[in-house]
């Protein structure tokens with residue numbers, strides 16, 4: 001059983017690094033920090049690296065101050081790569097993977113390149129946190145309040161507050177266990193969700209003004225350009241939930257968020273409401289994700305990228321007509 005195999009690795013090795021994807025979210029952060037707490041409890045030497053800025057909204061999480069930016073020249077016996085289907089998404093931390101003797105890849109994304117020495121992939125799990133919970137329980141690791149807070153954050157955020165279809169009865173059983181450790185879950189929720197800066201609201205007004213509807217109002221597109229971030233004094237993370245504004249419009253099946261990264265390069269997020277498999281659309285452009293939430297990068301000029309996306313979405317809409 002893979003759970004016990006990984007338990008043996010944790011026993012046998014001593015020098016660990018934990019890495020996860022750039023543009024950190026609640027699941028990547030929660031996963032890293034929960035595993036960090038378990039490895040520490042087992043008296044292991046462990047470092048965490050993220051090649052990105054840490055979102056302020058997760059700074060309440062225990063041990064988050066121990067996450068460091070990538071440091072050149074470090075070498076670890078065993079590297080845990082969490083919540084990351086593609087080593088390219090690790091940014092500079094990818095280097096740690098190539099140098100390690102043992103790489104343990106733990107993830108729930110269907111498009112995972114299985115780049116680990118050991119790959120623990122469960123595409124039915126709501127979050128990487130949910131997989132880690134199983135791993136910890138199978139190995140009789142104690143899930144204390146700190147660990148539970150991290151795992152709860154993973155599951156809460158990747159299920160959109162338990163409202164996405166990836167939420168299962170097992171998810172709720174796990175969450176029940178986590179809550180019984182005494183975590184202050186309403187406080188965790190409001191630390192993550194009930195907060196907006198002035199800059200974020202200003203950015204929202206700019207992004208919402210780009211709203212464009214297509215395919216008989218079944219597709220809603222929002223766009224964000226680097227200038228908007230500057231003008232409103234907000235950062236990219238502030239925009240992470242904006243796509244829901246377009247998805248929530250009555251009659252919309254597919255929501256698209258187009259984010260200009262550099263001139264002629266756009267990061268695309270896709271969400272669908274009921275029917276369309278947006279992962280297939282993202283994969284068409286070399287990206288990936290889940291049925292209801294996926295992403296990709298498309299190169300070209302803005303109008304061309306938009307047309308390409310709408311044409312591709314149309315093919316998937318036609319199927320359901």
Ligand SMILES: [Mn+2]
Pocket residue numbers: 027028083108126127128158
């Ligand atoms: Mn995840």
